[in-house]
Amino acid sequence: MSRPDTDRPYTESEIIMTAVQLVAPFILTYGLFITFHGADSPGGGFQGGALIGVVVLMLAFAFGARPTREWIGNGLITGLAAGGVVIFVGVGLGTLALGGTFLEYGLYEPFLGPDATKWGMEAIEIGGVAAIVSGVIMGLFFLTAAGFERVGTEDSSEPTSSGGEEA
């Protein structure tokens, strides 16, 4: 049984809601900048993806986990996390298919021009790492916020015990 207060907003504080509304767009912009400019300045997919994920966590803290969860949706989180892995693997296997080694970006030069190595790195940083990290952070947050529900899983073979009640 989930406790009734878990799906309500964590706070109804006007200060927190206003602060998040003010700060969130800037953090999202900063996260995107860190992600997309990671090749030429400090940062990269991991840091930028973490910041993008944190924006969703901030919104959830201000406006409650359940509305944010319904707004984001499972498809976006799964798409980011799994799609990032697919893109990363795809770029790596593409070079294997072209007869090279894993992630040997130079082999993309016939398609992408002389900057193929840079484009390949951007692809795995932005499309791969940033997507995975942001998706996983959102997913971990919503999973932890929802918690463990012993009852309600219809495919569980063992009968629901009385120990499922949380204190």
Next chain:
Amino acid sequence: MSSVGIALAAFVIVTAVATALMRDVFSAIIVFAAYSLGMAVLYTMLLAPDVGLTEAAIGAGVTTILLLLTIAKTTRPSSEKLFAAIHWPAAFVSVVLAGVLLATVGAIPTENFAGGLTPVISNPDVTGHYLAETYNQTGVTNAVTAVLAAYRGFDTFGEAVVVFAAAVAVLVVLRKEVFT
């Protein structure tokens, strides 16, 4: 640089010890967030802004939120005492380990941290090679990103999949099929 760095190092050590000794889990999490923030500033001062960004975003931000959510989901024993009783064997092992690690510090040139101009480079040949060749070979100017995504791309692939596996593992543990 020097005095600020020493003050930050002292702050980080104090918060780390306090995290280990705090009786209340909530207090420990807050102090741990302060520790991460101090480490982030310290990494930035040591010319590792990439690591500093990660520490600030993951260590001080995401980890704190996830830990706070976790204690919100569990029972939190209340206690009058501020610090827990010290487990002396564990403290002994910690001190010995810290001593061993400190003994290796002498192998690293630390002029820069003390205010000099020599960068902290443990192997100048390897570091110099990457700094000199990165732009010619990959076309990007951030050598850290080049090492991460090009020279050691397969390692990064493993790390990314480990992050993905963490989400899958939590799904399995919580017996869920969707994140929301």
